[in-house]
Amino acid sequence: KSCKISPEVLAELKKDNETYNNFLAFPELYIRVRIDTIQQGHLELFKSRLKKFVENTKQNKLYGDWNDSGRLLNY
Numbered sequence: 001k002s003c004k005i006s007p008e009v010l011a012e013l014k015k016d017n018e019t020y021n022n023f024l025a026f027p028e029l030y031i032r033v034r035i036d037t038i039q040q041g042h043l044e045l046f047k048s049r050l051k052k053f054v055e056n057t058k059q060n061k062l063y064g065d066w067n068d069s070g071r072l073l074n075y
Contacts (some may be wrong), residue, residue: 013054020044030062
């Protein structure tokens, strides 16, 4: 199952090749959870969540409880 990623989110990720390649290598569940969280916020929240996501992605770092402490890895 894939999620629909807004053009704004994709544009930010694609500004840097390393960041975009890191993003593409992340687990699908992580991407779905993060993208959904980013896209559900109002404009200011959207911007701050996107900034945090891009910064962590550039560092190739997964963050947050995106897999419910491992319980969601089988889905």
